[in-house]
């Protein structure tokens with residue numbers, strides 16, 4: 527079977543290979559935290575093209591609009607491995623590694639505090655669980671805990687390889703492409719990005735850290751129009 531892989535086309539879409547399931551998922555606020563709710567599954571074949579410029583009329587798929595609008599999809603993000611880019615916040619039972627890549631999805635905030643303060647209070651069993659939940663729900667892979675009570679094991683959610691098209695109705699915007707389960711990412715120059723369990727790709731075309739989402743879709747007021755199709 528073909529390996530699951532996303533290839534970035536130069537100034538064009540993402541080519542997804544390997545029969546990767548594709549869903550639309552809504553981010554909702556529930557009490558003082560955020561949750562994911564699956565809205566629909568898209569019918570796909572083994573390979574498909576996802577829009578990267580934000581201008582398609584067939585969202586989330588590419589319709590060739592990037593050519594008409596002269597999309598500049600230059601990939602400017604660092605390819606240094608996560609651990610070399612991350613800063614470390616030390617807590618009593620958890621260390622939090624944080625590379626700062628944020629899609630403003632807001633899962634890092636929970637009823638009892640944000641992931642940074644919760645990690646600092648991780649001697650408390652409940653707050654430790656909340657810290658882990660907050661980090662593991664972040665779609666960008668920005669936040670990774672290491673367990674100081676278990677040989678410094680990395681704490682990552684187990685994710686089936688899949689792609690979620692995120693929507694953020696609270697802000698009335700459409701969000702990034704949440705890539706789950708260690709799907710390979712290849713640049714338009716054929717160079718490989720580090721394989722990660724979670725990452726968020728820009729699909730509004732406005733990110734200053736392409737191919738990754740940097741939350742620019744919020745300021746851009748990006749709406750994909752999926753619901754109106």
Ligand code: SF4
Nearest residue numbers: 628629631632634664
């Ligand atoms: S993308 Fe991650 S770090 Fe940014 S707000 Fe969301 S959960 Fe927090």
Ligand code: FES
Nearest residue numbers: 728729730739742
């Ligand atoms: S989708 Fe978030 S910056 Fe483009």
